[in-house]
C-alpha cells in the first residue's frame with residue numbers, strides 16, 4: 150500500500166482559512182480518531198528551536214498549533230499538551246512570547262517545559278542506543294509531530310523526521326552531535342529515535358517556509374502548503390520534490406527507508422488534495438518552487454568524491470560574518486565539542502574564531518546564533 154501524503158494549499162495563517170484546511174487534511178487521512186484515542190494523553194510537538202519573531206519562520210506558526218488544537222478539541226480529545234526541548238531558552242517562554250500558549254489555551258492544551266530527562270534504552274536493527282527523553286514525552290500516550298518546513302546545514306532539510314530530536318532533553322541534544330558527528334550517523338540515530346517514539350501523525354507547516362541559511366538564520370519564503378502524513382519519510386520526500394531537491398540526497402530519507410520507517414520513493418507515495426489524488430509531478434507543478442534556496446548536491450560521503458575521501462577540502466564549514474557578529478557568545482556555548490571548536494581568543498573584543506581541526510560540522514553554532522552571523526561555506 151502506498152504512503153498517503155495530504156497536501157492542502159493554504160495561503161495565509163488566517164484562522165478562517167487555516168482551520169478548515171487542517172480539518173480537511175485530517176478528514177482525508179481518516180479523521181483524528183484513526184490515529185489517536187479520546188482517552189489518550191496527546192502531546193503536540195511543534196518546532197520551537199529558539200525564541201524568534203513568528204514571521205521569521207523559525208518555529209512552527211502558532212496559528213497552525215491553534216488550528217490543530219481546535220480540530221482535536223471539537224472532536225472530544227481533551228487530554229492535550231504541547232512542548233519541545235529548544236536549543237536555547239525555555240519552551241514555555243517561547244510558546245508564551247509567540248502567542249502559542251494563548252491561542253491553544255481555549256482548547257485545553259497544557260504547555261510542557263521538557264525540563265526532566267529520563268534515559269530509555271532502545272535496540273533496533275542490532276543497534277543499541279540510549280536516548281535521554283523528556284519525561285513529558287514518556288508520560289504522553291501519543292505524539293503528533295508538527296514540524297516547520299526549513300533548510301538544514303547538516304541534513305539539507307529539517308522536517309517531519311528531524312522534529313523528534315526535540316524530544317531529547319536540553320544539553321543531551323548537543324551531546325548527541327558528538328556521538329553522531331556526521332550527516333549519515335546522525336540520520337540513522339534520528340530514524341531510530343522516530344522508531345522508538347512512533348509519532349502517530351506528522352503535520353508540516355509549509356505555509357511560510359525557511360530557505361537559505363536554515364534552520365534559524367534563513368529567509369522566510371511563501372510555499373503555501375500544509376502537509377500531513379502517517380509516514381514521515383514520505384512527507385519529507387514530498388517536501389524535497391516541492392523544492393526541487395532529489396529526495397535521495399537527504400540522509401534521513403535514505404536511512405528512513407532502509408530502516409523501515411517509511412518510503413521516499415515517488416512510486417510509493419500517493420498525494421491527496423481536497424480535489425482528489427494527484428501525481429507528484431502535478432504537485433510539483435502546482436505547488437513547487439524551483440528557486441527555493443537549498444543545498445542540492447549530495448551529502449558528504451555520497452558519490453565518488455566522498456568515497457575516495459576528497460575530504461575536508463570540499464567539506465562545508467561554518468564561518469562568522471565579522472561585521473554582523475555581536476560577540477554574544479551563544480555559538481561558543483552551543484558548541485558540543487570538548488574544549489570548544491569555536492571560542493573567543495581575546496576576551497570578547499573580537500568575534501569568536503574557529504578551530505576547524507576540532508570542528509565536527511554539527512552546525513549547532515550556526516543554528517543557535519541569534520543574529521544570523523554564522524554562515525556555512
Ligand code: SF4
Pocket residue numbers: 469473474475476477478479480481500501517518519520521522523
Ligand atoms: S552567536 Fe553569533 S553573534 Fe553571538 S558571538 Fe557567535 S557569531 Fe557572534
Ligand code: SF4
Pocket residue numbers: 467483484485486489490491503507508509510511512513514515
Ligand atoms: S564549531 Fe560549530 S559546527 Fe563546529 S563543532 Fe562547534 S558547534 Fe559544531
